[in-house]
Amino acid sequence: MYAAHAHDQAHGDHAHSPGGIMRWITTTNHKDIGTLYLWFSFTMLMVGGVLAIGIRAELFQPGLQFWRPEFFNELTTMHGLIMVFGAIMPAFVGFANWQIPMMIGAPDMAFARMNNWSFWLLPPAACLLVGSFFVPGGATAAGWTLYAPLSTQMGPGMDLAIFALHIMGASSIMGAINIITTILNMRAPGMDLMKMPLFVWTWLITAYLLIAVMPVLAGAVTMVLTDRHFGTNFFNAAGGGDPVLFQHIFWFFGHPEVYIMILPAFGIISQVIPAFARKPLFGYASMVYALASIAILSFIVWAHHMFTVGMPAAGQLFFMFATMLIAVPTGVKVFNWIATMWKGSMTFEAPMLFACGFIFVFSMGGFTGLMLAIPPVDIQVQDTYYVVAHFHYVLVAGSLFAIFAGAYFWIPKWTGHMYDETLGKWHFWLSLIFFNITFFPMHFLGLAGMPRRIPDYALQFADFNMVASFGGFGFGLTQLIFLAAVIKCIRGGEKAPDKPWEGADTLEWTLPSPPPYHSFETPPVVK
Amino acid sequence: MVNQAQLNLLTLRKLLIVAAAMFGFGYALVPFYQKICEVTGVNNVIKADEVANTQIDVARFxxxxxxxxxxxxxxxxxxxxxxxxxxxxxxxxxxxxxxxxxxxxxxxxxxxxxxxxxxxxxxxxxxxxxxxxxxxxxxxxxxxxxxxxxxxxxxxxxxxxxxxxxxxxxxxxxxxxxxx
Amino acid sequence: MMGRWTKRLVAAAACAPALASADRYNLQTPQSIIAHQIYDLHTLIFVICCVIFVVVFGVMFYAIIMHRKAAGHKAQQFHENTTIEIAWTIVPFLILIGMAYPATKTIIAMKDTSNPDLTIKATGYQWKWGYDYLQEGISFYSSLATPRDQLDGNAPKGVNYLLEVDNPVVVPVGKKVRIITTANDVIHAWWVPALGVKQDAIPGFVRDSWFKADKAGTYRGQCAELCGKDHGYMPIVVEAVEPAKYEAWVKDRQEKMAKVAVADAPGKIWTLDELKARGEKVYAQHCVACHQPTGLGTPPVFPALSGSKVVTGLKEVQIDTVLGGVVKDGKQTAMMPFKQLSDVEIAAVITYTRNSWSNKTGDAILPDEVKALRK
Structure with a gap:
């Protein structure tokens, strides 16, 4: 993020690097690229947020107010795609770019030029996605899950979405290869795998997940593409295919994808809590094992997204048991965080507030997840607002809160200035309150029988929808406080010391704030 | 440092192979799924079956x-x-x-x-x-x-x-x- | 603007007492064995989760309050404890097994579709349901009955807004009903919460599920799988009635179907009025969602029929359009082919459109004319 400082550094260190916009287009520096990723992700968060406000405005009261039903479906679909592939995933890659080299004592990422490509693939992909609103027939309205055969029925907007997914997939795979290579080959002397900060561990495992499943998604959408235009029949029963097959392939990607979006969040929380409890992380080794088991289990639970397709009882039982097993390592992580806080000496600056908020609210999403793992209950609430509440509890209160925690935690290092603590606290409390006003009533709506992805609803759902809409508008506006805090911090503010947080102990805090454009050119030695 | 670059390229190559293999795996799921459905009888294929045993169980309807x-x-x-x-x-x-x-x-x-x-x-x-x-x-x-x-x-x-x-x-x- | 809102809020408040109750915060009141089991399972797991939640976050908030730097607490530097780590891995595991046991029993009960008293096939269409009583030979379509005016806010919304259909599924109380689901175009899902049934309807394949209604009543549900534009407008209504009443309904339906079969028999001589009357019914079933009761459609996606060049022009062109749909730039538009309708139905609905609203062609289209143009 923070053009001002990086620019000064660029002049010092890189006399020949181009200035202005070309500097950003040609940059191969991990800090610049991290900054680009983070700004890109924030922009997409705003775009996705505007779509969400469009959704909540229509659902403010029963009846059709603003949109035609088909446009409403476009809104929900694009909100999902943009938030998942445009906002959450790139944000974590941005953190990885900034932090991983500094945390393992490496001078830069392993493949600096490929790093540049993997970022610059994203803006064209985002343009394809957003641009698809303006083609005849509008954007794809098949839901972010793109279930066939509805997705084979869509207009050209669907093709644009498929190409966008291909490009974003390629970008993610390149990013993941870069991260794995950096972590495996470029650690400072003495930095054993089991001495790595937990954030680095979570990204190592996430990157492996990305390489394993992004190609599967690419395959699935390619099959949709050929079914649409080239006469194949993967998902068309008339030609010997099966529509349910798409769901199997999609969720084989989709479930690990869920962990791709939450494991780095676990990593950030595992850095923040010890720093503010002034106490080492409790159960480091068990944290690593828990991460690995979550990642492995994520490959054998996909069909819990499709309990209603009518699979045999044996299938339901297998996927129920496998899914419930994931609760064990996830529980271990939560217990470890709380044990880290136990008998610490805690202070509650914005990063710690977001981390505590994360544990509290994410766990509620975990409990509803457990509920959804039970097929009979899942069958009752699948494809209702209960599911919508569940995944927003884990993706907004989970991933997004962790992203905010990480941003406040590291922004003094990145910019060299302390952020405005008052703004940070306002941002946290308003986010937490509005988040719960928006999504808590959705549990009731789902239980009472409101299906998701509908533009209009029966009258008994009116009150809670109105409450949720109010909360949604408030949550959206609150994020402008974050933007204000970030801009204020880039522009100036109290000079940040090298180590602004008393309990922080990883390598990046040994560098000056802001760090030099090229850091750790001589690797540090880790004892 | 040459060693470092070579090592990185080796890792890159291995990971690219994994990615390509996973793309193939996505497609391999198609026949694999059909086989599973066939075995579990979820979707029966459209060809004649062989009947080995024609004993009639008259006690059951x-x-x-x-x-x-x-x-x-x-x-x-x-x-x-x-x-x-x-x-x-x-x-x-x-x-x-x-x-x-x-x-x-x-x-x-x-x-x-x-x-x-x-x-x-x-x-x-x-x-x-x-x-x-x-x-x-x-x-x-x-x-x-x-x-x-x-x-x-x-x-x-x-x-x-x-x-x-x-x-x-x-x-x-x-x-x-x-x-x- | 405010006035309209207030009126609606008052209307909503007026019907609230009828709808309020525990249903608003929890699963709907269960009305079948399976729904009861699901309800109890949900309650059990909810209680367990609440207990865990209170214990775990009790500890966290105790730490947050007591172990603050501001409270003068000094950090202790411990960072592992094997005993406690093993304990908090094993204990959740045991709790999970406790949850899985009753769930397993319910799963097996849900899958037991054997020995049904009757079998109904539910077919999902974009965007209505079709029902076939396999043994009784009854078939009908079931579409949203809420008038368009209520959707657009031009009329006050009724109590069953969006949850009412023209032809509900009628089943006998206390009998095991097996529902077979399939779909005509994309995936839909047949869901009646109070009966504990949700089953995806997959084009080209059948799936089955079952329920047994405990007592007489009207149970409402909706399509639960995104199926395109009008996904929110294809509700499901099941009327459970006493067996004797059910028998009477079956007889009545069968007689009506026989009458239609006779009425539509080939060789019948149709008059303009007969065709119009029959066509009005077909229009209400298949056309009204897009082209509207006023015939004005919602341009540009769904063009008006009233005053349309196609509808007032050459009748062969209109017959072709209805049979084959409209293809633009090689892509199927929202106007799907309606070849699946009978010659009589197509002839009737075309006659109706050519003699309604501002259209006064006076043409009567005969079934044979449609037949001749089928390709």
């Missing part, structure tokens, strides 16, 4: 219900000539379906069978069925088509009703000739 579906673009009527039959497991039974072409052109269709409960598909042995071949009907033609089947004695004891459902699809190509 199974009700077979017949159902028919047409995809909307097919200008036919399609119906079973009996709504249901009661049979013993192991007993060879023949029933009939009727199709009629209501349009003024020649149309080819293919029927796909499906079973409820799905597990029954594994024990439902078709010796002869109109779904083994494509059916071509001249304008206005009516055809009665047999299905000869045996319900395997291995059918789980708690299954007493099986629904045999056929869906007729227009065979790709004939629709195009007609110009949609």
């Amino acid at each position: 199974v009700t077979i219900e017949f159902d028919s579906n047409l995809r909307s673009h097919l200008p036919w009527t399609f119906r079973p000539l009996q709504t249901n039959v009661r049979v013993h497991p192991g007993e060879l039974t023949t029933v009939s379906y009727e199709i009629r072409n209501n349009s003024a052109r020649t149309v080819t269709g293919q029927a796909i069978p499906s079973y409820g409960p799905q597990v029954a598909g594994r024990y439902f042995r078709k010796l002869d069925c109109f779904c083994f071949t494509q059916q071509t009907l001249q304008p206005g033609e009516v055809r009665q088509m047999p299905v000869a089947f045996v319900v395997d004695q291995g059918l789980p004891g708690d299954v007493n009703t099986i629904t045999l459902s056929y869906t007729f699809f227009e065979v790709e190509g004939t629709a195009k000739q007609a110009g949609g």
Whole structure:
């Protein structure tokens, strides 16, 4: 993020690097690229947020107010795609770019030029996605899950979405290869795998997940593409295919994808809590094992997204048991965080507030997840607002809160200035309150029988929808406080010391704030 | 430092192979899934089954219900000539379906069978069925088509009703000739 | 603007007492064995989760309050404890097994579709449901009955807004009903919460599920799988009635179907008025969602029929359009082919459109004319 400082550094260190916009287009520096990723992700968060406000405005009261039903479906679909592939995933890659080299004592990422490509693939992909609103027939309205055969029925907007997914997939795979290579080959002397900060561990495992499943998604959408235009029949029963097959392939990607979006969040929380409890992380080794088991289990639970397709009882039982097993390592992580806080000496600056908020609210999403793992209950609430509440509890209160925690935690290092603590606290409390006003009533709506992805609803759902809409508008506006805090911090503010947080102990805090454009050119030695 | 770069390239190559293999794996899921469905009887294939054991279990009755579906673009009527039959497991039974072409052109269709409960598909042995071949009907033609089947004695004891459902699809190509 | 809102809020408040109750915060009141089991399972797991939640976050908030730097607490530097780590791995595992046991029993009960008293096939269409009673030979379509005016806010919304259909599924109380689901175009899902049934309807394949209604009543549900534009407008209504009443309904339906079969028999001589009357019904079933009761459609996606060049022009062109749909730039538009309707139905609905609203062609289209144009 923070053009001002990086620019000064660029002049010092890189006399020949181009200035202005070309500097950003040609940059191969991990800090610049991290900054680009983070700004890109924030922009997409705003775009996705505007779509969400469009959704909540229509659902403010029963009846059709603003949109035609088909446009409403476009809104929900694009909100999902943009938030998942445009906002959450790139944000974590941005953190990885900034932090991983500094945390393992490496001078830069392993493949600096490929790093540049993997970022610059994203803006064209985002343009394809957003641009698809303006083609005849509008954007794809098949839901972010793109279930066939509805997705084979869509207009050209669907093709644009498929190409966008291909490009974003390629970008993610390149990013993941870069991260794995950096972590495996470029650690400072003495930095054993089991001495790595937990954030680095979570990204190592996430990157492996990305390489394993992004190609599967690419395959699935390619099959949709050929079914649409080239006469194949993967998902068309008339030609010997099966529509349910798409769901199997999609969720084989989709479930690990869920962990791709939450494991780095676990990593950030595992850095923040010890720093503010002034106490080492409790159960480091068990944290690593828990991460690995979550990642492995994520490959054998996909069909819990499709309990209603009518699979045999044996299938339901297998996927129920496998899914419930994931609760064990996830529980271990939560217990470890709380044990880290136990008998610490805690202070509650914005990063710690977001981390505590994360544990509290994410766990509620975990409990509803457990509920959804039970097929009979899942069958009752699948494809209702209960599911919508569940995944927003884990993706907004989970991933997004962790992203905010990480941003406040590291922004003094990145910019060299302390952020405005008052703004940070306002941002946290308003986010937490509005988040719960928006999504808590959705549990009731789902239980009472409101299906998701509908533009209009029966009258008994009116009150809670109105409450949720109010909360949604408030949550959206609150994020402008974050933007204000970030801009204020880039522009100036109290000079940040090298180590602004008393309990922080990883390598990046040994560098000056802001760090030099090229850091750790001589690797540090880790004892 | 040369060593470092070489090491990185080696890792890159390995990871690219993994990524390519996973792309292939996505496609490999297609035949794999079909095989699983075949084994578990979720979707039965459209070819004749062999019947090894023809012993009849006279102590047990199974009700077979017949159902028919047409995809909307097919200008036919399609119906079973009996709504249901009661049979013993192991007993060879023949029933009939009727199709009629209501349009003024020649149309080819293919029927796909499906079973409820799905597990029954594994024990439902078709010796002869109109779904083994494509059916071509001249304008206005009516055809009665047999299905000869045996319900395997291995059918789980708690299954007493099986629904045999056929869906007729227009065979790709004939629709195009007609110009949609 | 405010006035309209207030009126609606008052209307909503007026019907609230009828709808309020525990249903608003929890699963709907269960009305079948399976729904009861699901309800109890949900309650059990909810209680367990609440207990865990209170214990775990009790500890966390105790730490947050007591172990603050501001409270003068000094950090202790411990960072592992094997005993406690093993304990908090094993204990959740045991709790999970406790949850899985009752769930397993319910799963097996849900899958037991054997020995039904009757079998109904539910076929999902974009965007309505079709029902076939396999043994009784009854077939009908079931579409949303809420008038368009209520959707657009031009009329007050009724109590069952969006949850009412023209032809509900009628079933006998206390009898095991097996529902077979399939679909005509894309995946839909047949869901009636109070009966504990949700089953995807997959084009080309059948799936089955079952329920047994405990007592007489009207149970409402909706399609639960995104199926395109009008996904929110294809509700499901099940009327459970006493067996005797059900028998009477079956007889009545069968007679009506026989009458229609006779009425539509080939060779019948149709008058303009007969065709119009029959066509109005077909229009209400298949056309009204897009082209509207006023015939004005919602341009540009769904063009008006009233005053349309196609509808008032050459009748052969209109017959072709209805049979084959509209294809633009090689892509199927929202106007799907309606070949699946009978010659009589198509002739009737075309006659109706050519003689309604501002259209006064006076044409009567005969079934044979449609037949001649079928390709």
